[in-house]
Amino acid sequence: MHGRYALAEAYRLAGVDRNSAFLAPAYHCVTMLDPALALEGEVHLYPLRADLAPDPVALDKVLGTVRKPVKALLATHYFGIAQDFTTLRQWCAERDIVLIEDCSHVLFTEQFQASGTGSHGRFVVSSPYKFFACDDGGLLHSADARLLDGLATESAPLSDELRGLKRVLEGSRSPTLTTSDIASIDRQLVSLSAKPVVPGKDAITERSVPSSCYSAALTARASLRSSRFVVAHSPLNDNILRRRANYDRWVESLASVPNCHALFPVLPRDCAPYMFPLHIDHPDPHFYWLKHLGVPIWRWDEMADSGCPIAREYRLHLLHLPCHQALTEDQMTWMTTAVARTLQHVAGAVP
Ligand SMILES: Cc1ncc(COP(=O)(O)O)c(C=O)c1O
Structure with a gap:
């Protein structure tokens, strides 16, 4: 669950x-x-x-x-x-x-x-x-x-437990990146920016029922045993240090890059960051280009509408970038380079 x-x-x-x-x-x-x-x-x-x-x-x-x-x-x-x-x-x-x-x-x-x-x-x-x-x-x-008191959970079916165990044993499969991937970022940006941006459909819909991400039948489902094992046996201090180092790497790489700012440029002591939130000035075209480059970015663009100016602004302008402990040096280099180059890129520029 x-x-x-x-x-x-x-x-x-x-x-x-x-x-x-x-x-x-x-x-x-x-x-x-x-x-x-x-x-x-x-x-x-x-x-x-x-x-x-x-x-x-x-x-x-x-x-x-x-x-x-x-x-x-x-x-x-x-x-x-x-x-x-x-x-x-x-x-x-x-x-x-x-x-x-x-x-x-x-x-x-x-x-x-x-x-x-x-x-x-x-x-x-x-x-x-x-x-x-x-x-x-x-x-x-x-x-x-x-x-x-009185809350009870039910175990996941064996098939789910086995699937969870398989995933844990396989480990995460993330792409291997090379120096040529980094070298090709500028070329890709030139080709992307030569084409028109195809904006997503931005519409407001009324909804009074949960989204498809929610299933009421799972409310009492216990977490998988494999998940609980991993959480209890992972090297916490090491993970926190790696996350902090990756977060700081984002801050340093983008400190002098225009069109963006880190929402929280200084990590409080003892904090284990979940993601690196980056505010970008021009989601159109930068978000579009970053997605097409394949940078793993998230933002909460599906959000209930409110009168809050910050939420309205962050919906499209605030990117969530990964700082997970398992990211390799090459992956961090590729991602930070791709984001920095994209945010500096001007349509029509020659590499
Ligand atoms: C701030 C926040 N709260 C709660 C949730 C729900 O968490 P979960 O994905 O574990 O259901 C999310 C999901 O991403 C979240 O971002």
């Missing part, structure tokens, strides 16, 4: 249902809202500041517009950077709203909890699989274990 199903249990335990409302951050991926929609809860989005911290003044305004009782608020530590939720916790407590702390981007496992995270929410949810070489793994935690 994944973190989204742990979120489903947290929302349910907090009392989210068809007669109540739920507050979620305006910058989100669909799997953060899916479980609330599955419970038929009314979802309201609260605005964030540029550093992705909740905006306390705006929260009161949002609350003032909600007619149904608000049962829960989800607060996220994005990209592994711990936010200080002390004030938010107080705000929720004063209004009898359950704070659910989203540690999906944080190294938060049964064995290890990143500093500054997991101590504010009545429920804490994480996705350990995002930090390890395994197929799944979501975690629901509460400092008050009695709150989780």
Whole structure:
């Protein structure tokens, strides 16, 4: 199972249902809202500041517009950077709203909890699989274990367990890159930029049910045994150091590159980054070119619409770039070079 199903249990335990409302951050991926929609809860989005911290003044305004009782608020530590939720916790407590702390981007496992995270929410949810070489793994935690009394999980079918084990034994299969791949980036960019950009279809659709990324039947499914084994036996310190080194490599490689800036240029001490968030000035054409070069980039362009200017801007401008511990030196060199060259590239330039 994944973190989204742990979120489903947290929302349910907090009392989210068809007669109540739920507050979620305006910058989100669909799997953060899916479980609330599955419970038929009314979802309201609260605005964030540029550093992705909740905006306390705006929260009161949002609350003032909600007619149904608000049962829960989800607060996220994005990209592994711990936010200080002390004030938010107080705000929720004063209004009898359950704070659910989203540690999906944080190294938060049964064995290890990143500093500054997991101590504010009545429920804490994480996705350990995002930090390890395994197929799944979501975690629901509460400092008050009695709150989780009565929750039971069912084991995955044997076929899923075997598939998970096979993947773990095979290891990750990532492409091998050579110096000629790096040397050909400029040529590829010239050829890409000579062609017109074919924009994706950007449309707003109404949806009151979960996305296809969510299956209510999996809510009680336990994580695979192989995943739990990998999480419990991976070299944590080494992984954290590698992730930090890859993150810093991104920061250094792009420091003097135009048309972009790192959202968090300095990693806090003790932080295990999940991804490197990069703000780009011109998603059109840069996002398009990067995708066509094959750079593994993500962005949350499928997002519920809100009045939050930051979420609206980041939807297309904020790229999530990998800093996983398993990335090789050549892969990092290729990716950082491809991003740097693309962001400096001007259509019609000759290499
Ligand atoms: C911030 C955040 N919270 C929660 C989730 C849900 O996590 P999972 O993929 O483990 O279901 C995601 C998914 O990527 C996420 O990015």
